[in-house]
Structure formats: C-alpha cells, structure tokens
Amino acid sequence: MVLNSLLWPISVFFVAYFLLVNGSYLVIHLVSFVVLRQSVRDWLLKPTYDPYRSPFLPGIAVVVPAYNEEAVIADSVRSLLNLEYPQVEVIVVNDGSTDGTLEAVTDGFDLDRIDAPIPYELPCEPVHDVYQSAERNLVVIDKDNGGKADALNAGVFFTDQPLFCAIDADSMVERAALLEVAEPFLRQPTQTIATGGAVRVVNGCSTSRGIVTTVGLSDNRLVNIQVVEYLRAFLSGRVGLSGLDSLLIISGAFGLFRTSAVREVGGYSTETITEDMELVVRLHRHFAGTDYRVEFVPYPVVWTEVPSKRTVLGRQRMRWFQGLLETLWIHRSMIGRREYGAIGLFALPFFLLVEALGPLVEGLGYVFVPAAFLLGVLNVSFFLLFLAIAIGVGTLLSWLSVLNEVLSFQRYRTPSDIASLLGYALLEHFPYRQWKAAIAWLALVRYVSGNAEWGEMVRTGFE
Amino acid sequence: MTTWLGDVGIAIVGGCLLVASITFLVAVIRYSIDGRRETIRHELVPDLFAQLERSTPDWERWYETHSRLERYVIRQMIAQYLRKLRGSEREQLLELATAAGIDDRAVRSLESWRTTTRLRGLIWLTLLEQPVSVDRLRAASVGHSTTRAAAARLLLVCGGPNATEEATSLLLWRNDERLSVFALDTLYRLNQTDASALTSKLTAEGEQWDEALLLQCLLVLGHCRLERRPALFEWLGALLEHDSPAVRAATLSTFERQGWQPSVRQYVDVERILSDPDPGVRLTCYALLGRWGDSTSIEWLQYAVVTDPNDRCRVTAARTLDRIGASLPTIDADAGESEAPAHFAAAIAWANAELNPPRRGAAGWS
Numbered sequence: 167m168v169l170n171s172l173l174w175p176i177s178v179f180f181v182a183y184f185l186l187v188n189g190s191y192l193v194i195h196l197v198s199f200v201v202l203r204q205s206v207r208d209w210l211l212k213p214t215y216d217p218y219r220s221p222f223l224p225g226i227a228v229v230v231p232a233y234n235e236e237a238v239i240a241d242s243v244r245s246l247l248n249l250e251y252p253q254v255e256v257i258v259v260n261d262g263s264t265d266g267t268l269e270a271v272t273d274g275f276d277l278d279r280i281d282a283p284i285p286y287e288l289p290c291e292p293v294h295d296v297y298q299s300a301e302r303n304l305v306v307i308d309k310d311n312g313g314k315a316d317a318l319n320a321g322v323f324f325t326d327q328p329l330f331c332a333i334d335a336d337s338m339v340e341r342a343a344l345l346e347v348a349e350p351f352l353r354q355p356t357q358t359i360a361t362g363g364a365v366r367v368v369n370g371c372s373t374s375r376g377i378v379t380t381v382g383l384s385d386n387r388l389v390n391i392q393v394v395e396y397l398r399a400f401l402s403g404r405v406g407l408s409g410l411d412s413l414l415i416i417s418g419a420f421g422l423f424r425t426s427a428v429r430e431v432g433g434y435s436t437e438t439i440t441e442d443m444e445l446v447v448r449l450h451r452h453f454a455g456t457d458y459r460v461e462f463v464p465y466p467v468v469w470t471e472v473p474s475k476r477t478v479l480g481r482q483r484m485r486w487f488q489g490l491l492e493t494l495w496i497h498r499s500m501i502g503r504r505e506y507g508a509i510g511l512f513a514l515p516f517f518l519l520v521e522a523l524g525p526l527v528e529g530l531g532y533v534f535v536p537a538a539f540l541l542g543v544l545n546v547s548f549f550l551l552f553l554a555i556a557i558g559v560g561t562l563l564s565w566l567s568v569l570n571e572v573l574s575f576q577r578y579r580t581p582s583d584i585a586s587l588l589g590y591a592l593l594e595h596f597p598y599r600q601w602k603a604a605i606a607w608l609a610l611v612r613y614v615s616g617n618a619e620w621g622e623m624v625r626t627g628f629e
Numbered sequence: 630m631t632t633w634l635g636d637v638g639i640a641i642v643g644g645c646l647l648v649a650s651i652t653f654l655v656a657v658i659r660y661s662i663d664g665r666r667e668t669i670r671h672e673l674v675p676d677l678f679a680q681l682e683r684s685t686p687d688w689e690r691w692y693e694t695h696s697r698l699e700r701y702v703i704r705q706m707i708a709q710y711l712r713k714l715r716g717s718e719r720e721q722l723l724e725l726a727t728a729a730g731i732d733d734r735a736v737r738s739l740e741s742w743r744t745t746t747r748l749r750g751l752i753w754l755t756l757l758e759q760p761v762s763v764d765r766l767r768a769a770s771v772g773h774s775t776t777r778a779a780a781a782r783l784l785l786v787c788g789g790p791n792a793t794e795e796a797t798s799l800l801l802w803r804n805d806e807r808l809s810v811f812a813l814d815t816l817y818r819l820n821q822t823d824a825s826a827l828t829s830k831l832t833a834e835g836e837q838w839d840e841a842l843l844l845q846c847l848l849v850l851g852h853c854r855l856e857r858r859p860a861l862f863e864w865l866g867a868l869l870e871h872d873s874p875a876v877r878a879a880t881l882s883t884f885e886r887q888g889w890q891p892s893v894r895q896y897v898d899v900e901r902i903l904s905d906p907d908p909g910v911r912l913t914c915y916a917l918l919g920r921w922g923d924s925t926s927i928e929w930l931q932y933a934v935v936t937d938p939n940d941r942c943r944v945t946a947a948r949t950l951d952r953i954g955a956s957l958p959t960i961d962a963d964a965g966e967s968e969a970p971a972h973f974a975a976a977i978a979w980a981n982a983e984l985n986p987p988r989r990g991a992a993g994w995s
Contacts, residue, residue, distance in 0.1 A: 215782070220814050221852045225987075255987050282982035285975035286940035300984040326941065326987050352810045355848070356841045356875055426909070551634045558641035562648060569652040576659065584656035588649055 173543055176534070181552070183527055187520050188559045194406030195566050201409040202401070202464065202574050217345055218250055224351060225253040226344055226422065227330040229321030231314050232258055235335040236265040240274040242335050245376025247302055251344040255303040257321040258335075262291070262311025271306050272297050289433060290320040314418070315434035315441035322425060322433055330428070332442075334419045336471060338368060338376055343466035347422045350461045357459040359427040359449055362416030363466035364400040366577065367393045369474060378469050381577045383586055388479060390590045391598055392472045397587070398567040401464060401574070408462035412513035414450070416460070418442035420468035427453070438496070440489025447497050450509045465575065480605055487525070487609035494518050525606035532600055557595050564591035662698075669702045677706060681721050688721075688728035704729060711756045723757060732759055739769040744776060751779035760787040763795050770799065777802055778812035785819050793819050797826040801846075804838045808845050817849045824853035832864045840873055847879035855887055862887075866896035874907035881910065885917040894921065899929055908939045915942070919949035927955045934958050935973045943973055947980035957981070 228246050232239050239258065246256045260268045271277065277297035284293060291312035298305050307320050318332055329351060333339060343363055350358045370384030370393075383390050407413045416423075421442065428434075428445065431452045438444040446460060473479035494501075494517060501518060503510040538544040568587045571578060578584060673695075680686040695703065707726050714722060726732055731753055738750030739761070747769050754761060761783065770780035777799045784796035800808060800816050808816065820827040827850060835843055847868075855861060868880040881902065887893045902914045915933060918926035933946035935958050950957050957977045980986070 215811060215814055217810055217814065220810065221817065222813060222848050278984055280979070280982045280984070282978040283975065285944050285972075285979040298984045303985070303987065326945070349810050352813060352845075353807055354841060355807075355844050356873070548634070551638055555634065555638050555641055558638065558645055562641060562645045565645060565648045565652060569648055569655075572652050572656045572659070579656075579660055579663070581653065581657045581660050584653060588652065 170543060173538070177548075180527075180531065184552075184556060187524055188563075190516055190520050191563050192559075194410070195402045195563055196406075197409040198402045198406035198570065199566075201405050202570060217349075218252065218342075220352075222352060223252055223345070223348060224329050225255065225327040226251060226348065227255045227257050227321065227325035227327040227425070228344075229318055229325070229330050229332050230256065230258045230335050231261055231317035231321070231332075232263065232267050232335045233261040233311065233314075233317070234263045234265045234267060236263070236267045236270050238336050239267050240270050241376050242337075243271060243275065243304065245338060246333075247304065248341065248376075249339060249344050250341045251348075253327075254344065255305065255325060255327055257325060258304070258306045259317040259320045260306060260308045261313070261317040262309065268306065268308055271304075275299055275302065275304055277304065277306060284324065286323075288320050288323045290316045290323070293320065296324075313436055315436045315438070318441070319433040319436070322423075322428055325425060328425055329422055330425050331420070331422045332418060333468065334470065337365075337419045338373065338378060338469040339420065340467045340469075341377070343420070343468065344422075346466035347420070347463050350459065350463065351422070351424070354459055357457050358461060359424045359453060359458050360416055360421060360446060360460045362404070362413070362421045362462050363468060364404075364464050365396060365417050365419050366400075366467050366469050367396055367472050368469035369471055371469065373469075381579070383578070383583050384474070386474045387590070387593065388476060388598075389472055389474050390586065391594050392479075394564055394567070394587055394591045394594060396472075397571055398564055400462075401570045402563070402567045404462040405464050405570075407513065408460075410512060411459075411508040412516070413460050413462050414446055414509070414513050414517060415443045416446050416462075417468075419470050420466070438489060438492050439485055440493060443489060444493045444496065447493055447500075447509075447514075450506065451497060451500055454506045454509070467577075476601070480601075483602065483605050484609040484612065487522075487606050488613045490517065490522055491610065491613045494522055525603045526610060528599070529603035529607050532603060560595060560599075561591055564594065665698060666702050666705075669699050670706070673699065673702055673706065677703070680725075681718050686721065686724075688725045692725065692728050700729065704731060707731065708753075708756055726757055732757055735759070736761065739765060744773050748776050748779055751776060751783055755779065755783045755786055758786050760789060763791075766795075767799070771802060774803075774806055774809065774812070778809060778815055781812070781819070782815045785815055793823070793826045794829075797830060801830050801834075801842075804834060804842065807839065807841045813845060813849060816846070817852060820849065820853045822854055824850060824855050827853065828855060828858070828861050832861060835864075840876065844873070844875055844879055847876065847883060851879065851882040851886060855883070857890060857892070862893055862896040866898075869897065869902065874905075874910050877902075877905065877907070877910045878913040881913045881917055885913070885920050888917065888921040899926075903929065903933060903937075908942050911937060911939070911942050912945050915946045915949050919953050922953050922955075927953075930955070931958045934976060940972065940976070943976035944979055947973075947976045948983070948986045951980045951983075952986065 228249075230239075230242065230246070235242070243256060243258060246254070258271050260271070277299050280296045280298055284296060288307075291310035293307055293309045295308045296305060297308070305324070307324060309317070309320055322330055329348065331344065331347070347361050347363045350361045367384075367389065368378060369386065369389045370382045371378045372380040372382070383393060404413060404415070418441065427449060431445070431448050434441045435444050435448070449458075449460065473482055494514070497514070500506045500510050501514045506514075535544065535549060539546070565588060568584065568591065571587075572584060578587060680688070680691060692700065692703065703725075707722055707729070711719065711722055711726075735750040735753035735757070736759075738746045738753075741747050741750070751770065763784075766780045766783065770776035781796035781799045784792040784799070796819050797816065800812050800819075816827065827846060831843075831846055831850070835846070838846075865880055865883055869877055871877050871880070881897070884893060884897050897917070899914065899918070903911060905911055905914070911933070915930060918930050927950065930946050930950050934943055934950065937943045937946060947957055957980065958973065
C-alpha cells in the first residue's frame, strides 16, 4: 500500500525530469540548426578575398603543455609552425617531463638557452630555463612538474601576444583553424574574450605530416560511438549553447582566449581537474555585467585521438564528470542568479539539472525499475512505452546531429559512413548508456570522497 | 496516460524515421553529385585550358554542348579561375562567363527578395568585375550588413567616380553595427592609399559610433596613408584621451605610421601617455617611439626602461631600444641593493639575451 502510494510521485518525477532534459536538448538542437544555417552566408564571401592577408590579425601564442610527449612533440610543433596565420608564437611548456620531450624540441629545432632570468613573475612551479629559436617563433619553457593548468599558466603569463590558444600536444590543428577561430575577435574586438573550435575524432582517419588526409570511421565500435557523441556535443550542443549565450565549456584541446582577460582572473586554476571548464565559468563570473562574448566557432577543427579501450575511456569520463561536479560546486552561488544573465538563469541550471544530475537519475532508474518489477508494482506496459520514447528521443537528437553534419560540414562524406553513424547512434543506447551512468555514480563517489586523480590516457598513435 | 504516451511514441518514431531518411538521402545525393562533379571536372579542365589557348573560341557553342551538370561544373571552374588568372586568359574566362549568362543572371539576382540570392549575385559580379550603378547597389544591399559589405567589395574592384566614398559609406551605414572580417578587409583596401573617405566619416560621425566600430576603424586607419590635414590629427589627438584604453592604443598606432612627418608628432603628448594607467597604451607608445626613432624618442624609451612600473612594459621598451640599435640605460653601481635598479636590470638583461624578440600582432588588442 505504502509502495503503491509512492509509485505515483516517483513516476511523475521521472516523467517531468524526462521532459525537462529532452526539452532542453531539443531547444539547443533547434538553435544549433538555425545558427549553422546563418553561418553558411558568411562562407559565401570567402571566394572574393583572402583573409590571411589581413593586416589586422592579432598575434596569437599557441601554448602547448607537454608532459612526456617525446614521441609526438616534434611533429606537433612542426605542424603548429606551419599554421596559416601571419603572427603565431609557439610556446611549448615542458612540464617536468621524465623522458626526452625537452631534447626532442631543443635539438630538433636548434633552440638556444636564453642566458638571463625571466624578468617577470610567472605564477607556476619554478622555471629552470627558457629556450628560443633564432629563426622561428618558437619558445620552450622548461619547468618543474605542476600539471596541465600550471604549465598553461607558464605560457599564458610568459607571452606578449594579445591572444593565446591552448592546445594539447597530441592534437592536430587544421591549417586554417587559427584564422577562423580568431574571427570573432576581429568582429567584436572589444567584447570577445574567448572562442572555441570543434574537436573531432582522428581515430580511423588517415594522416600525413600532422594533417588529416582522409576522414573515416574506425574499426573500433567504442571509438565510433564517441564520434557520434562528439558530433552531438560540438555540432549541436556547443553551437546551440553559444547561440543562446550559454557556452560554459571551451575544450582544453582547442580554445582561443584574450590573454589579458585570463590573466585578470588569475589564469587557470591548478586546484580543479577540468581546468578548461572552470576557467570559462570563472571568466563569465568575472565579466558578468559587462559587454563581453564567449563564442563557439564550428568550422575550425582540431583532431584528437579518443580512447579505444573501455578502461581508459572510463577514467577519462570519470575525470570529466568529477570536473563538472567540482566546477558546479565552486561556482554554485551563480546558479539561478539574474546578474549572471543567461549563464546564471539557463546555462548553469542546465548543466546542473541535465548534464550532472541526468546520468545519476538515469542510474537510479536502472536500479528502481527492476526492483519495482520484482516487487510487482511496475506497470510494465507503461514502462516499456516510456523506455521506447526515451530511446526514440535520444536517437532523434543524435540523428539530428548527423543531419547537421551532412547539411553543413560533410567531413564524413560516404553514405556508408553516414549510415554507420546513424547505426552507432542506436547502439549507444545499450550497454554504453548504462555503463556511462555507472561511471557517473562512481565519479560522484570519488568526488565526495575527495579522490581526484587524473588517470592516464593511453594513446595508440595516428594511422 | 498509456494511450497518450503511445501517440507520443508513434510521433517520435515517425520523427526519427523522417530525420534518418532525410539524412541518408541527402548524404547519398550529395556524395553521388560530388563524385560526378569531380569526374566531370577532371575531364573538363584540360578541355577548358585548350579552349583558353585558342585565339577566338566559340564559347557559346562550347558551353551549349555540355549537359546541365557539366555547365554547373564549368561555372564553378570560372569562379575558381577568375581569382587566379590574369591577362588574356582572364579576358577569355569573362567571355565564357558572358556566354554562360552568368553576368545577366547575377545582375537579375540583385532584384531577388532573398538575401542569399542577392549576395550570390554580388559575389559573381565582384569576380567578374562588372560595375553596377550605385543606386542599384544600394537598393540591393542596404538591408543587411553582409550584402552591404559585398556591394562595397564590388565597388572596390570596379572603381569609378566616388567609388571609395560610396563603398566606405555602405560599410559604415549604421553607427551601431560592427564590421565583419570581410568588411574590415574591404574597408582597409578601399582606404589603404588614400584614407580621406574613412577619415571624413570618422571626424564627422565617429563620436556617435559604437565604441567597437570606432576601434575597428582606428585599427584600419593605422594601416592606411593619411592626408596631412591638421583638423584630422587634432581629432585623433583628442582620442588619445578617450575613456577606453583600447581606443587610446589604437589611436596611437595610427600616429605610429604617420610619424615620419615631424609636424604630426606635435599632436602626441608623449609625457602624458607614458603615465597612462593602462600598460597596453604604454606598450603601443613604445612601439611608436621605436618607429619614430629620433633622439627624443630614444630618450623617452630609455626613461621608460627605468621608470615604467610594469615589468612587461619595461622589457618592451628595452627590446625596442635593442631592436633599433640604440643604447640601453646603464645601471648605476652606486644604486646598491634597491629594488628599482634590479627590476630594470632584469629587463635589460632579458632584452640583451633574447635571440628572437616576439613581434606583437596588430596593436589595440589588449
């Protein structure tokens, strides 16, 4: 009797929550559709001029934190020095590597040590030396290990360039990407403080000399499910959130920032595990009430290798989820507050109720439903219908992202790849979603118990 | 409840099937068309260049002999090669464009109610360098910033009486709308050698403009040649007291490139700017002094190396002196352990030791 009386409010809660989550996603997807169509108009103008020759482009420092990246760092630097942008300074921060990362750059690019101490203070672990190339715009800062955020801070506080781009040492930046990701800074010179580009999955693609030559899917099912996730996150999620002035994440793999703005907020936090999201939220907090913009630009692309093994992916996702919880907790006082505009009233509540609580509520469902069935209180027909709708809506959202890809960028071009992506969007529902819900609960437990290890990303290298 | 949910479920399944069908169908169509276009293109390129080499090719007949898809590829090739080819080959391509009816269609598209169609028309006319009357351009473009910028570009490539003034006016049509990167580039190329069109607008209306638009125009002006008009430099000099440090820095960069005229330097109160509270303004000032490079400028730079309260500014001043081959201040041995000499000594040591001092991108950004 008690159980039956509880059943109704529990059902109402799940249905209401389901409507909230999917309603929000649907709004974001629809906004992304409109925004992507609008940006096509700007593309039409490209044939009539050469933006690369514009004399107004602000200088950009590309900051590459490197910890034990001996195998990839030389190729990465070579590819960064060849980016199509007139004023790029590449700053590699060797974060106390124990392998030959430092020598790979200093010997490979003929760098010399600057025989003088840095004349200003860098808020990071002690710096041993700075190396510089006499011919190229390349600097290496060799410092004690302090983590990625600490290494980024060394570069951010060292450079004299007005903008800096944070990228991962093992990512491949498309040659014109800097030019495109810098455009909002030219369009809105006083407002723009940060922009981010899209991150795509390189596993399965062919590459040559740091350039992706053929785009394709991997043979690994787990990787291809992540391709669908990345399409959903970047082509729909971030485009839509940016259109709603609600962008909270600029990927650590590829983001462009106004150097002075990041210095003004104290640089990256070394206390958080997802320093990229925390920085963007802190920028929103600091500049609230002023005329500023944080924008996502969907066409510049950086290619990154995603985990192909479940254990590695589990560690990565656990870290991301812990970082999300941590950032929301640090900035909890912004949630629902009108003075933070769309960030306080929509973005943060969305991330709290949908992105953070979503997988946890879903996880609860996987426990309660079988329990209710065993206790004989489950309305089986209602549940099956509800489940079918949930899968249907999830599939619809993923397929809309694939449609966005087909109508706009067409990186995946062959019908077989598109059909596969549609198929992987279905496969995602079982058992991947259930596994992710379990990871979210584990991450919550780890976060509450104060365990915040990074976890190692095992890379198999580019094909 | 279950019935209602059933209806919702059917609607969602229908939606899913619709989206999947559209996605797959579009992917198949695009892939197939792209593949055919690519094949056709490979076949047509040698034929096109063979025709270009002939003295009087019959373009109309040649164009008519091709299928609809082939004609589409030919139009794409015209657009691509019009940007690359010059001289007689370009003339031939223009004749082919006429034979293909591209010019007529582009002019007609200016009447379209659709912004994108008008924009495509303007882009074609720009590639063809085909002039259109200013009245017609205005009618086709004023409604949207993208079409205004495209119309200004058309005026830029076609030239004609008052083209620079008309095009600058189209770009700066609204005083609260910032310029796109394309519009910025167009504004620069219009005013590069003679910025009187831009400076007239600036001095007449600049004070009412949105700050970001004012900043964009100053960034452009910094790369243009200015006429020697005292009123202009007085107006710019007044901007050095603007509330926004970005505007002050961008204004200084306009003086930087005009400093070869000694008469211009009187409008810049260096002493006051060196005490500007914003480091970005002082950094731009050091670049300006380095460009001017006269003995007074060098003395100001030497003074800045020792007195600027900001570490980065001191280093920039020292780097500037080093770059122009001027002597850096010497450290007084009697200064003892005080903090100030240690600071400027560090700046000087760094400037001396650097192998490749970083160049800053365009000024006015930070």
